[in-house]
Amino acid sequence: MTSTEPSSSVANDLSSEVSAIYLNKNESGEGSQASPESASALAPAPANNEEEKVDSASLSLMRKLTRTHLIQSKNEVEITRNDPKSPLHSVKSFEELRIPEELLKGIYEMGFQAPSKIQEHVLPVLLSNPPSNLIAQSQSGTGKTAAFLLASLCRVDERENYPQVLILSPTLELALQTGQVAKQMAKHKTSLTFRFVIRGVDLARNEKITEHVILGTPGKVMDAALRYRNFDTKKVKVFVLDEADVMIDTQGHRAQSLKIQRALSPNCQIMFFSATYDDNVMEFAEMIVSNPLVLRLKREEESLENIDQFFIECNNDFDKYRALANLFGTLTIGQVFIFCQTKKSAAWLANQLTKDGHSVGLITGDLTVEERTQIINRFREGVERVLIATNLMARGIDIEQVTVVINYDLPVDITTKDIDFETYLHRIGRTGRFGKAGLAFNMVDSPRALDMVKKLEQHYGRKIEKLDASDIEKLEELNKE
Numbered sequence: 001m002t003s004t005e006p007s008s009s010v011a012n013d014l015s016s017e018v019s020a021i022y023l024n025k026n027e028s029g030e031g032s033q034a035s036p037e038s039a040s041a042l043a044p045a046p047a048n049n050e051e052e053k054v055d056s057a058s059l060s061l062m063r064k065l066t067r068t069h070l071i072q073s074k075n076e077v078e079i080t081r082n083d084p085k086s087p088l089h090s091v092k093s094f095e096e097l098r099i100p101e102e103l104l105k106g107i108y109e110m111g112f113q114a115p116s117k118i119q120e121h122v123l124p125v126l127l128s129n130p131p132s133n134l135i136a137q138s139q140s141g142t143g144k145t146a147a148f149l150l151a152s153l154c155r156v157d158e159r160e161n162y163p164q165v166l167i168l169s170p171t172l173e174l175a176l177q178t179g180q181v182a183k184q185m186a187k188h189k190t191s192l193t194f195r196f197v198i199r200g201v202d203l204a205r206n207e208k209i210t211e212h213v214i215l216g217t218p219g220k221v222m223d224a225a226l227r228y229r230n231f232d233t234k235k236v237k238v239f240v241l242d243e244a245d246v247m248i249d250t251q252g253h254r255a256q257s258l259k260i261q262r263a264l265s266p267n268c269q270i271m272f273f274s275a276t277y278d279d280n281v282m283e284f285a286e287m288i289v290s291n292p293l294v295l296r297l298k299r300e301e302e303s304l305e306n307i308d309q310f311f312i313e314c315n316n317d318f319d320k321y322r323a324l325a326n327l328f329g330t331l332t333i334g335q336v337f338i339f340c341q342t343k344k345s346a347a348w349l350a351n352q353l354t355k356d357g358h359s360v361g362l363i364t365g366d367l368t369v370e371e372r373t374q375i376i377n378r379f380r381e382g383v384e385r386v387l388i389a390t391n392l393m394a395r396g397i398d399i400e401q402v403t404v405v406i407n408y409d410l411p412v413d414i415t416t417k418d419i420d421f422e423t424y425l426h427r428i429g430r431t432g433r434f435g436k437a438g439l440a441f442n443m444v445d446s447p448r449a450l451d452m453v454k455k456l457e458q459h460y461g462r463k464i465e466k467l468d469a470s471d472i473e474k475l476e477e478l479n480k481e
Contacts, residue, residue: 058365058372060246060275061173090120097123099154102188107150110184116143118295125293126151131238131269133292135285137277145242148271149182152213152238155269158191161210163231166264167240168218168257170247172198178242179215197221203230218247218256226263233263241288244274245281254284261288304460307428308478310467311442311453320408320443321352323469327406327441328358330475334403335379338388339427341409349408350388361387391423405431407442410452419452421459439478441467 091097093114094107115123118138125132126148138144152165167182169175175198186192195209197216203209203224209231214221224230239261247253261270270289274281277296285292314320324338340346343364350362361375361384379387382401391411411423431438442464444450457464467474 060243061171061177091115091124092120097127099127099150100189103150103153103185105188106185107146109187110146110181112143112146118142118144119147121295122147123151125295126269126271127154131155131267133270133272133289135272135274135282135289135292135294137274137281137294137296144273145178145181146185148240148242148273149178149185151271152240153182153186153189153192155237156192156212158189158212161212162235163195163209163211163214164236165213165238165240166221166233166236166260167213167215167242168221168247168260169215170217170243170250170253172196172200172217174243174246175215175217182213182215197224197230203228205230218253218260222256222260225260233260234265236264236268238269238271239264240271240273242273244272244284245276245278248280248284258287304425304428304462307431307438307440309428309440309442309462309464311444311450311464312467312469313450314443314445316445320445321349323443324406324408325356326469326472326475327404330472330479331404331439332479333385335382335385335387335401336404336406337402337427337431338386338406338408339411340388340390341412343390345409346388346390353386353388358386359384363387363389365390391427402431402438404439404441407440410442410444410449412452419455421456424456425460 094104094112118136122134122136122144125134136144136147148167152167156164167175167178169178175196179194179196183194186194192213193211194213194215195211197203197209197214197220199217199220203220205228207230209224214224214231216224225233241247241257241261247257264270270292272285272289272292274285312323314323327333338349340349343366346362346364350360353360361379363372363375367375375384375387378384380401388408405428407424407427411420411427412418413420413423428438428440431440442453444453453464469475
């Protein structure tokens with residue numbers, strides 16, 4: 001293992017901080033109305049027969065909380081610069097960067113042993129003098145957060161007691177998560193201080209912020225900077241806009257971020273990070289960042305290469321559940337994801353499995369961030385070995401112990417009412433990761449569902465084998481494989 005994301009203690013600390021802030025909000029009356037800056041401010045629960053919709057900030061936070069490994073990308077970093085003659089170089093070790101010993105120690109204690117592919121190229125650019133502006137695009141799990149935090153913390157002069165780094169996140173939960181990572185990284189730089197400027201954290205109108213690093217959400221930071229003058233924006237050396245693709249999905253955040261950027265010094269270094277690279281994101285980036293170096297790391301495609309796929313024909317709900325019970329009773333399963341199409345079916349299945357003595361977690365879009373965090377941590381730590389989910393969990397969640405994925409309901413595109421190829425790939429891609437073999441089982445309870453299986457075979461060019469869930473010999477063969 002060359003590098004890893006911060007340990008589960010960050011997620012546990014985040015859960016505690018979120019709890020404290022929500023309690024504070026409820027006591028102050030702020031919790032009575034949903035805020036666009038909270039990832040738990042979700043739309044009303046959909047009808048029972050509808051697939052739920054989950055906001056991008058919630059998905060981003062969940063990816064961060066469940067990530068234990070950095071993605072080892074096979075793709076090359078694409079670099080675009082205004083001056084083709086300007087020198088560029090990459091590094092293969094953190095020592096080459098000549099960063100303070102205290103931060104180097106913090107990086108190693110977090111589990112990083114060598115820079116990830118995006119860090120190899122980004123860190124020399126961000127730490128160069130004079131400072132360079134950067135637009136960086138790479139998917140979640142490639143080391144973006146550690147890169148901009150390390151570069152930002154290196155710019156702080158701890159002798160000066162005023163904000164020198166300003167980091168914007170789309171939601172308070174994402175700001176807290178970034179802050180926890182930053183504190184872990186800077187644990188040996190004891191004089192370096194942090195301040196959260198988010199909903200639920202008190203900040204008096206005439207108070208002057210003396211901490212070196214501000215982590216906040218656009219609306220609250222804009223009030224602190226421009227309305228109440230709690231800090232001098234002209235003294236900020238580094239401005240980071242993280243999760244920019246999520247930011248522009250949230251009403252008002254684009255305009256607020258622009259107002260903050262325009263109040264900064266022309267010499268302020270700007271770092272702009274996004275998981276996607278579409279036209280909306282680049283239009284926003286060009287408004288925020290002048291004369292940037294642009295780095296792109298193409299997304300690693302999910303693969304079915306290491307996954308054996310099966311379908312099980314069932315006549316009714318009773319048959320489906322009995323087939324599931326046979327799988328659980330025969331297969332040696334590390335941990336398993338079970339996907340359902342609706343919250344109603346997910347809740348019913350969780351209830352049935354719990355009654356039958358299985359340790360089960362259930363995660364859907366109407367849970368609070370704190371509840372989701374606790375469920376994900378319990379599953380990751382093996383307290384529950386079964387996690388039942390709707391499509392909320394289908395994208396970007398990597399848990400190494402998952403060996404089996406079961407589609408209790410096949411994913412259906414809500415527009416075409418036919419098989420959703422992309423969601424199927426995301427779902428069963430939860431297993432067979434990190435080079436390990438995985439198993440995927442699809443419950444088929446109608447001629448329509450069987451037709452969907454055939455379409456999946458044609459689309460991906462891979463056989464989905466029929467399996468009799470009552471055939472104990474065959475199931476035991478799968479165990480041996």
